[in-house]
Amino acid sequence: MSFELAGPLVWPGLTLLAYLAGRAVQRRLGGSALANPVLIAIGIISGLIIATHIPYGRYFAAAQPIHLLLGPATVALAIPLARNLHHIRKCARAVTLALVTGGATAMVTAVGIVFILGSPRVIGMTITPKSVTSPIAMGLAEEIGGIPALTTVLVIASGIVASALGPSVFRLLKIKDWRAEGLAAGVAGGGIGSATIAVRNGLAGAFAAVGMGLNGALTTLLAPLAPLIWK
Amino acid sequence: MAQQSWSVTDIPFGLAILVGFEMMGEVVSHLMPVKAPGAVIGMVLLTAVLVLGDARPKSQDLERLAPTALDRVADAMIGNMGLMFIPAGVGIVAQLGLVSANLVSLTTAVIVSTVAGLVATGAVFVRVMGSRAGGEGDDQ
Secondary structure (H helix, E strand, O other): OHHHHHOOOHHHHHHHHHHHHHHHHHHHOOOOOOOOHHHHHHHHHHHHHHHOOOOHHHHHHHOHHHHOOHHHHHHHOHHHHHHHHHHHHHOHHHHHHHHHHHHHHHHHHHHHHHHHOOOOHHHHHHHOOOOOOHHHHHHHHHHHOOOHHHHHHHHHHHHHHHHHHHHHHHHHOOOEEHHHHHHHHHHHHHHHHHHHHHHHOHHHHHHHHHHHHHHHHHHHHHHHHHHHOOO | OOOOOOOOOHHHHHHHHHHHHHHHHHHHHHHOOOOOOHHHHHHHHHHHHHHHOOOOOOHHHHOOOOOHHHHHHHHHHHHOHHHHHHHHHHHHHHHHHHHHHOHHHHHHHHHHHHHHHHHHHHHHHHHHHOOOEEOOOOOO
């Protein structure tokens, strides 16, 4: 397509513009969490590459400069974590119990629902690791026979759901505790859930980073059990 | 937190620390018997260095552990992490057939399991702690 004549930065540039457009739409809609900028941007870029017949692989290769920032951004969660580690140490037992229960619940309900609704085995293996951060999830999906690219999309969708519905869920549960809300965001919403809540509160961000990291470990142990459901 | 002077030259410093720990994490990940992503290992390593690197790990001092440049770069990256998920997320276009064939199942599973995970984590945490309110936070 001719606009690729704009040079190697055209896809990173368009990705950046789509993200800004997504944020502008969200602001226009009064900051609604359902108008998620990431979701909007994914829609814009997807529409664009479909309309211009650009294969996804070509877009992804061109957008690497943005994709590669995910690694250092994940490492950056160490800062709220280090800053608040003394809070986490004080409630290590609650963190451990909540994490194991929450992580197992998210995984078992996801796999159970796609099984009951009659989806094929490959969908089950793809959705099993979806609550953990995408690099772990993709590796696990590959290991148990899922589709890593689709797992990534489900990880993002879970992060968006956790970010959008988290505040309402905790209001309904009448829980006013940044530690609980942060941990839950990390366990159920992975990287996006953690990043969203880290912006709202540093303490919550620290608990989210712990939830995300430890749920990655828990899911790594539990995920190999999922193939046993589909005979 | 005390506002310190911030100059453009600090950006490479903060970024270099994050990139350096990511790379260290990748190396460690290759040496480990189980699969774990380098970025998550890097996060654990940097946390350890930030906490252990301080001679006085008192709660009031912890917020001063991280250099300001690192703080600023980290805040900017965490605040815009969504941007970095877009290239992988567009991968949905390569899976449209599978997604549309299982749309109801996938949508239901993602929404229900995420909410169930939030509820279970939050409820168990406050049950064990014995309080529904707390954790005011001291760093922002």
